[in-house]
Amino acid sequence: MSLPNPTPSARAVVTGASSGIGEALAMDLASRGHSLILVARRGEVMESLAETLRAEHGVEVEVRACDLSDRDARAALVTEITGREISVLCNNAGIATFGPVADLDAAYERAQVELNAVAVHDLTLAVLPGMLKRKSGAILMVGSAAGNMPIPHNATYAATKAFVNTFSESLRGELKGSGVSVTLLAPGPVRTEEPDPADASIVDRLVPDFLWISSEYTAKVSLDGLAENKMRVVPGIISKAMSVAGQYSPRAVVAPIVGTFYKKLGS
Ligand SMILES: NC(=O)c1ccc[n+]([C@@H]2O[C@H](COP(=O)([O-])OP(=O)(O)OC[C@H]3O[C@@H](n4cnc5c(N)ncnc54)[C@H](OP(=O)(O)O)[C@@H]3O)[C@@H](O)[C@H]2O)c1
Secondary structure, three states: OOOOOOOOOOEEEEEOOOOHHHHHHHHHHHHOOOOEEEEEOOHHHHHHHHHHHHHHHOOOEEEEEOOOOOHHHHHHHHHHHHOOOEEEEEEOOOOOOOOOHHHOOHHHHHHHHHHHHHHHHHHHHHHHHHHHHHOOEEEEEEOOHHHHOOOOOOHHHHHHHHHHHHHHHHHHHHOOOOOEEEEEEOOOOEEOOOOOHHHOOHHHHHOOHHHOEEHHHHHHHHHHHHHOOOOEEOOOHHHHHHHHHHHHOOHHHHHHHHHHHHHHHHO
């Protein structure tokens, strides 16, 4: 199995564990018997999740409230996990912005690069030496179908996810036979919470309910994919369609079509 067996001393790290896909990954890992380190900014939300997971699954759950886009805050976490027995790393935390980069808040765009790309790189480099020494480890990289194509009006997000997608699949090639596996999750839209009908986004309004996939389903197929040592997990019909369009269509053709759709998201 490429997902290491849980042990009392090992920890699975999940970033972005306070909501959405990350929360679902934490719940699924705990149900598989893995003790956890939960990372996000909202410590109190994670403490409440930790309490539930300890009670329901009898696992150890540690909480680290950390702004991963802040280099100093991140450095402390990097130092800690470098010295810990980390069996699984789920690089999940991420944010997205919509609209022309020139009109968006520059500091927030930089924070997005730090969180979506640089933190992923930092945390991976922190756990790799220990995993390689133990000849055991599993890394789930949460990229996106958006990382397969140029997306005007979502430029910083698409570029950071292109980094994650390529880093994941490149690193995987380097680690073949090492006992450490890397799987990329590259989803399209995942419904992480029920939309308020009065305030539904254009994506919520355009995509019919049956085409949406849930955080719980996404977490399950991702961890199954990690256990099966899959290169890439692309859950759901929309994700698969976006993946094919992004990978096999000329980028010059795709960019203006996707850009028109994302322009509406930005407005
Ligand atoms: N949902 C989708 O449709 C979709 C599609 C493709 C890819 N993805 C990717 O899947 C991942 C999870 O997305 P999601 O939809 O589950 O998002 P979400 O519900 O908004 O969750 C994002 C998580 O990241 C954490 N986070 C945000 N900023 C952070 C920071 N500066 N430092 C530490 N943690 C931070 C948030 O916690 P705090 O606010 O407590 O910090 C939260 O736990 C992201 O990488 C996203 O790009 C999502």
